[in-house]
Amino acid sequence: MSVSLDGYALRLHDVAAVADDAAPVSLAPAARARMQQSRGIVEALAAKGEAVYGVTTGFGKLSDIAIPAERLAQLQLNLVRSHAAGVGPRLEERFVRAMMLLRANCLAKGFSGARPELVELLCAMLNARLWPDVPEQGSVGASGDLAPLAHLALALVGEGMLNHPGGRGEAKAVLAQYGLAPVALGPKEGLALINGTQAHSAIAALAVLEARRIWETAHTAGAMTLEALLGTPTAFDARIHDVRGQRGQQESARRFLGLLEGSEIRESHRSDDPRVQDAYGLRCMPQVHGPVLQAIEFAESLIAPELNAATDNPLVFDDGTMLSGGNFHGQAAAMALDVLAIAMTNLAVMSERRTDRLTHPDLNEGLPPFLTPTAGVSSGFMMAQVTAAALTSECKVLAHPASVDTIPTDGSKEDVVPMAMGAALKLRRILHNVRHVLAVELMCAAQGLEYRRPLKSGPGVERVFGAVRARVPALSDDRVLGPDIESLAEGLRLGEFA
Template structure:
């Protein structure tokens, strides 16, 4: 089944499905707008007046007039000269999403490309041709020029495509797919290069991973609370109604559902002299709720950006005008990426504190380092150190990228957003967070195992069963790495939310 994308009105759930590998096609109704934009470019050229990007140079060279005989060469040259990226190639799923975002933007008819160019991109997507794009080289204004230039270069037969995971020279891959390298028309090179689709694709990939990790951390947080025989009184709805934050209210509600009916939790009420739990348990609604609100705000920004047109100049077919502006400036994406980074950092920070609490017998009441024989066995001692290392790494990465700027293009482009690397760091941060949450899952499951004869809630018992199907209880010390890897797989796959009952957990990107 193929998703039909209505340009300008694509929900985040569709972008997430494309990132996960879903087939997609543009709504045929967009054809008229695309054709009108292309005709407007022809009419503008016929007038003979200089128009940026159509018959002039680019950036600081915008005052240089280009003769009609050189217009095709101009567009090819901009692609080749701007394909100056460096570093490792981006993951195929993110690049596929970038291609879909660019197609949806071009399909709104404001970029002046020809229908056959959009059809060429659709054929690439359908036949599994993913341009190889180096990760580094964009500063997030005048668009993601270098990354998008690598995409455009592959379309004209230069560079490489990923074909079923194999890197293939672009010209060869096009032949295999029965496609002829594209010859760019006026404005088309610039239209393909200019825009925020690389930054936006990276930010969306980070957002999708953040949502999965957030929901998993709610589950492991509830399981840790049970393992420590913590109180659910801090999750009382009356507390959170008084503060009024939506995310906090929803997070507390989810924790109540996750813990409802737990015999371990009920045991807290008998003979427990503790008056209040540590903040890592008691303040979960406040911290996780704030992260939820932040992620939702970023999701709203990215949904708007994904549906917008962000190249330059923009073509207005109804008045036959080309207007130069600054929609390529990715400041909204940079801010959204910084928000996601902060949320990823804090979710992990809180989870690590719960791990540290569980391994400390003075706080948890459990055996030291969650091992039946402390001393002879080290148990979770170094697993907690690993979590601490990953959290500190995320703290270093969470510094806002958007506060940085460096002038480019001989000071013509004198303020840039740094959205590209701000967004690019999110997936590695989400990977770190998945590992932290995985360690908490192992620790919390181990902690609950010590409460012999007492069951957790139905929801958390399903989570424990899912964990134990992959990782047995830790008795004697063993090679720990495979346990963490297996648990991280459960976190990344969404299996924890599924086992607990996904409907009870807040969503960020919709169904």
């Protein structure tokens, strides 16, 4: 697929297509015309010498300082250089590509007053697989993600380092290698490049999509575990969930019933099972997984509009006015990211508890201790459960909300900031952890099903069992489990078990 940027129609799946699959990107003709119109307004105001924030004045606390006409170009370049103050590890390529795409789409909307050439250079860089070094740390999410976006803007003016398929080099030289040239910034264009929410929104967009894959996999893993532990699907009866009326819970129960339908394992213990009900980790899966779905939907409702948002300050309108506001403030995405962090942590908690029941010799319904046929000589999946416990505990720490915190910046001109980038980075870590926690459960649940053979589960669970076995063989003797967990986590990221 290809993605045409017009500032209005970008979707979450478009972001993933560009970030992960290198879908080609272009500027829509109508958007180019809008950009040229708003650029004309900026140039006219700059020529008049009127006091317009960020065009003929300084920035932030320095906005009351007028800048002479002969220094307007230097003003914009200085802005980019001075704000490229990020530190820490570099963001992965996929997140930088998503950030480049979102910033290009924001400019294409036509309220930034930037020339089309800036978007066309961003598109050309994306299409050539060029991406700048962007440090993770240094943004509080208002006035936008200034530091990360400034590191991105550096590449457009030919400064900083630029990565490419063949390696890494100085931006100006790499651009020339691919037949591209840096831009010379005009009035407002430095500000247009760095003033916005696109760094944390890029992580958020990809996180929402991954959260859905994780949610779906939590059901397949849970269903496999239920079968391996000879659990009952009675608790998923639609009548139970209909009388509560929680939509997410109803959908979750429906998925479990579908996965378990036609199970020979269930029929084998239906008549002589002395248990009235299962433990909460099995019985209450819909009651926990269901609200997670609605949390994902809530997060998506706040994050999806950011893909097509005008987040500059000031904004340029077609009647010739420029208005200063606060669309760069990242509270909406920050809150969504915090909610996702809490929701995903709950999935990890449930999954780890199910893994414990699979491996615990007093709780696993006749399965061998730690799922190994030679317990004592072998430890089986003992340490796999410990790994899941460690990751789950870390998720609980990271689930503390970032969006309720603030430290005034810029001489207290920016007195309330949302810490949106911090919320994005810790959610990214939580998603990594939950993938691996579920990978451990998938590995253990598949091993548990081996001991129920020749009986088979329902077709839905059997399909996932086959997908697990395509990556990880059954355990007979102790082996190094880390690579198995990593392989299953990668399969989960790719949606193989959803």
